[in-house]
Structures are given as C-alpha cells and as structure tokens.
Amino acid sequence: MLDYTQLDALSAVLKTGSFDGAAGALNITQSAVSQRIKALENRVGAVLILRGQPCTATPAGARLAAHADAVRLMEAGLLDSAPAENTPLRLAANADSLATWMLPALAETDGFLFDLVIDDQDHSANWLRSGEVAAAVTGHPGPVQGCDSHALGALRYYATASPEFVERHFSKGVTAEALSRAPALTFNRKDRLQRDWATGMAGTPVTLPTHHFASSQGFIEAASLGMGWGMNPEPLLRDALARGALCKLTETPLDTPLYWQVARYAAGPLAPLTRAIKAAARASLIQEL
Amino acid sequence: MLDYTQLDALSAVLKTGSFDGAAGALNITQSAVSQRIKALENRVGAVLILRGQPCTATPAGARLAAHADAVRLMEAGLLDSAPAENTPLRLAANADSLATWMLPALAETDGFLFDLVIDDQDHSANWLRSGEVAAAVTGHPGPVQGCDSHALGALRYYATASPEFVERHFSKGVTAEALSRAPALTFNRKDRLQRDWATGMAGTPVTLPTHHFASSQGFIEAASLGMGWGMNPEPLLRDALARGALCKLTETPLDTPLYWQVARYAAGPLAPLTRAIKAAARASLIQEL
Numbered sequence: 001m002l003d004y005t006q007l008d009a010l011s012a013v014l015k016t017g018s019f020d021g022a023a024g025a026l027n028i029t030q031s032a033v034s035q036r037i038k039a040l041e042n043r044v045g046a047v048l049i050l051r052g053q054p055c056t057a058t059p060a061g062a063r064l065a066a067h068a069d070a071v072r073l074m075e076a077g078l079l080d081s082a083p084a085e086n087t088p089l090r091l092a093a094n095a096d097s098l099a100t101w102m103l104p105a106l107a108e109t110d111g112f113l114f115d116l117v118i119d120d121q122d123h124s125a126n127w128l129r130s131g132e133v134a135a136a137v138t139g140h141p142g143p144v145q146g147c148d149s150h151a152l153g154a155l156r157y158y159a160t161a162s163p164e165f166v167e168r169h170f171s172k173g174v175t176a177e178a179l180s181r182a183p184a185l186t187f188n189r190k191d192r193l194q195r196d197w198a199t200g201m202a203g204t205p206v207t208l209p210t211h212h213f214a215s216s217q218g219f220i221e222a223a224s225l226g227m228g229w230g231m232n233p234e235p236l237l238r239d240a241l242a243r244g245a246l247c248k249l250t251e252t253p254l255d256t257p258l259y260w261q262v263a264r265y266a267a268g269p270l271a272p273l274t275r276a277i278k279a280a281a282r283a284s285l286i287q288e289l
Numbered sequence: 290m291l292d293y294t295q296l297d298a299l300s301a302v303l304k305t306g307s308f309d310g311a312a313g314a315l316n317i318t319q320s321a322v323s324q325r326i327k328a329l330e331n332r333v334g335a336v337l338i339l340r341g342q343p344c345t346a347t348p349a350g351a352r353l354a355a356h357a358d359a360v361r362l363m364e365a366g367l368l369d370s371a372p373a374e375n376t377p378l379r380l381a382a383n384a385d386s387l388a389t390w391m392l393p394a395l396a397e398t399d400g401f402l403f404d405l406v407i408d409d410q411d412h413s414a415n416w417l418r419s420g421e422v423a424a425a426v427t428g429h430p431g432p433v434q435g436c437d438s439h440a441l442g443a444l445r446y447y448a449t450a451s452p453e454f455v456e457r458h459f460s461k462g463v464t465a466e467a468l469s470r471a472p473a474l475t476f477n478r479k480d481r482l483q484r485d486w487a488t489g490m491a492g493t494p495v496t497l498p499t500h501h502f503a504s505s506q507g508f509i510e511a512a513s514l515g516m517g518w519g520m521n522p523e524p525l526l527r528d529a530l531a532r533g534a535l536c537k538l539t540e541t542p543l544d545t546p547l548y549w550q551v552a553r554y555a556a557g558p559l560a561p562l563t564r565a566i567k568a569a570a571r572a573s574l575i576q577e578l
Contacts, residue, residue, distance in 0.1 A: 016496050025496040054478055086498045098507050107514035113472060116502035189343055207305050207314040209375045213405035217506045218387050225396035
C-alpha cells in the first residue's frame, strides 16, 4: 500500500500551489512536507511535482492525486457517511453545459469543492477513462468501463448570426459556396459542431474559414457583433433572438445528447449530486428527440 | 530557406483538421498534401502532425505553423498592403478581457480570422516570447523582446459573493479565519487574484478552500448561486450588483494593469487592430491608478 500521509502532502501542495501553503494547510513544517513528497517520489520512481510558482503536477503526480481523491470518496461511501465538508471533487463537463444548465445543480449540492475540467463533449469521457475525474457530462452514451451512465436529454443548438451578417453572406441561402466564405466561430480544434452542421447543410464537406476562441458567451457576443456565425446553445440564445441581435440561419436545430457518467466507486457519495444534475437537465434539456 | 508550399500544406492541415480538408482548401490532391507534409517532416527532422480526428500539431509543428503565419503577416507589412481577406491571426488574451471589453475591437477590425489563445494575464506574455502569437493582452508591462508595448489601463476587480453567503461566512468581517473556511472561486491553477487579495486582507498568507472552473460568466453565476466568493471584473458585475444578486466583500478594488504587446514584424499590418484595441480599452478600463 502507498503511504496516505504522503499522498495527503501531495494533494495539499497541488491544492495550495506551494510547499509552504501545504505546510500551513496540514499544520506541519515545510520540511516535513518536502520529506513526504521526496519519499513518495522515491517510492513511485517518478517526479510528481513541477516546482514553480505555482507548483503543478506532472502526469504521474496528477494520477496519484486523482487516486487520493478517489480513495477519499470511496472511504465516504464505505462508511456510508456524507463526504467531509469541502471534499475535492474533480468533474469533466463541456463548456456549454457549464454556461447553460449545470451550475445550479452544483450550487445546491453541499459538501464539495468542485474542480471542473472543461472539455468538448466528444472528449470528456476520456477523463473518466484515465481515472482523472469521478464523473463527467459527456456526449458518449457509454457506459465507460466501471461507470454508470444516465441519459440527460439533449442540448439544442441553432446556427446563428447577426441579421447584417446573414444578409451579407447568406442572402442566396446557406450554400457550400456561401459557407466557404463566411467566417465561422469555432470553440477550439476539437469543436466539430460548425463543421458537422455545415456538411449537413451543404451535402458535402466544406472548409470553413473560422475564428477560434473558447468562450460560450463570447460566441453570442461575437455573433451579435457580426464577426461570424456559430452553433449556439438555445438557452443562451433566447435574449439575443428576442432582441433581434441574432437570427437563425435555418430553423433546423442540432441536438447534442448528453450523459452523466459516474465512476461506480463514487456513485454512493455522489448520489445527491446525480439527483441534482438529472433534475437540472430535465428542466433545461430537450427530453424527446 | 524552407519550402513555403510545404508550409502552406501544414497550415491547411492544421486549419481544416484533416489531409482531406487541406486538399480541398488548397485545390490539390490529398496525396500531394501527404507528400508535402512528409517532405517537410524529413527536412526538419521531426513529426509535425499528430494524425487523428482532428489532426493536431506537435510542438515542432505548432512552431512551424506560427512561423508561416508570421511570414504571411510580414509579407503584408513589406508590401505595405492590407492583409489578405481572412488572414489567420493568433493572439493571446486573458479570459476576463475577452468577456468584458475586447471583442468589439476585434469585430470592427476587418481582414483577420482571429485565433485567441486564452491564458492568465500573468502568463500570456510567454506566448509572445515563444513566438506562437503575434500580439497579446498581458499583465506584463514589457516590452517583451522584439515587441512594442502599449499601456491599456486597468481592469478593476471586486471580491463579491451573494448576500446570503456574505452573511453566513463574513458576518464578523473578512478575517483570515473566515477566508480559510469560506469556499472561494478560482479560475485555474494560474489564477492568483483570490489568493493575492485574501493575503492583502488577512495580512498573512491564507490557504483558501476553493472551487475551480474556467469561466468568467460562470464565476458571476456561481457567486450569485451562493457557491463561493470570487474576484469578478467590474464590467461583468454591474447588473448583479444592481439587482442585489451579488454584493462586495469590501469596497477595496483590485486593479489589474493590462498591456497590448505587438511583435514588431506585425506592427504595420496590425496597426488598425492596435488602434481599435486602445480605443476599446480607453472606454472600458480604469485609466488612472
């Protein structure tokens, strides 16, 4: 077995960003923190912390810290107790869920300090597979091995742009020709929504000229300012559509099914969160496809 | 000299995410794209592209692609011409600038497809140093070597939380004791705002229990929902303060000076953007500290 006082020291250094901060948090001396980290690094044969401002985890360090978090959650499940106040909980979710329906579910679930890894819905299941998160909102129906999967419904997207932009670029319809010239908005290299929708509209793959920036609300503002067109989630669109700042390129929505997947070791302690997530999703996502 | 038709192929694969897409964009066959990439990889002696869905750059590939973008911008400067329509332009900026004052400046500057690297204001200058971006909004007064630096003013932050949260955690004042128990909101591991402000208030370093998620608007919503307190930028706070959804922990602001740094090779073609950035900053940021 690993030495869990050493793992606590690792978690504390990563949480506070420094050996000094970890010493304060654990109420031990800084040299005791250093000794525990060094002993753990010798034990596993790898550097675990990149010393810097702040200190950050190496890949091996991140795996061990995630393991320590998992063990803490499992202990809570084992003892059938609520997690201790301020239990760290690492989740993965897509940015648009965070921007639209998810935060109220986190806010009403007590006891956790949430650490949200934001990744594309097509990729967030990988964080579960690697064991780095205990649960994820993902586009992958799964279940990922060792996880329970709960269908949440679908987040609805519409291709939208400012009325002037539509007039300028799409007055002759949403054609392959028009799509190959009108600047699009893309969240990051993993974001396939615009490309997939454009391919569906054009009936052939189209190379989109595109801006890139990773901000859900930034998409709405940039589209309203006439920078480009993008796939925007319906809950974020309502105001801008009502005000006439944005309009839809077509009435055809793109529905993105989402799933809540929870590692089984964490299912017990996370049951209240799972209930809150499912209720929030029921209220905000499309339930019939 | 490098072969710039090969570099164009590299840029096109990274832009479109596939060899197939690059072939379409360059109007050549897919096997011609493959040959150019292979020849370039042989020439520089490194793998440049991780083949996948989508294709992504290796570190060496990212450096070469940034070089190709830089050369395109330099050519525009050399010929004293406006950049070609849809010239790719990679910039670094902090998320709070993107969320508050920056997008209108980008929207009014024609000719570019913006690729925004979002990083903490204390770190965005590193993207300039590594040559991966042509300009950056940064907290570093600089100038970074080879760059011009323009002072933009300061983004003003207030520590804010919901009235219930303040009543529950800070009824006896913003003390070290209270700060060590009240959950904070932290953007990511690089975000020092909360820690710096708390240290200033307590007069001693405090280990903050904290949630982590990287969303400017998410901070406002999470604070309104009572999840924690966080340093929020004044332009995003106005509505929530006026509605009473949030209140300030103290009236003491934290002003974060920002600078626009532009690589000198790009200063000419980016002059219209620099003017727009400075005008937008003058309208939104605190000009006297």
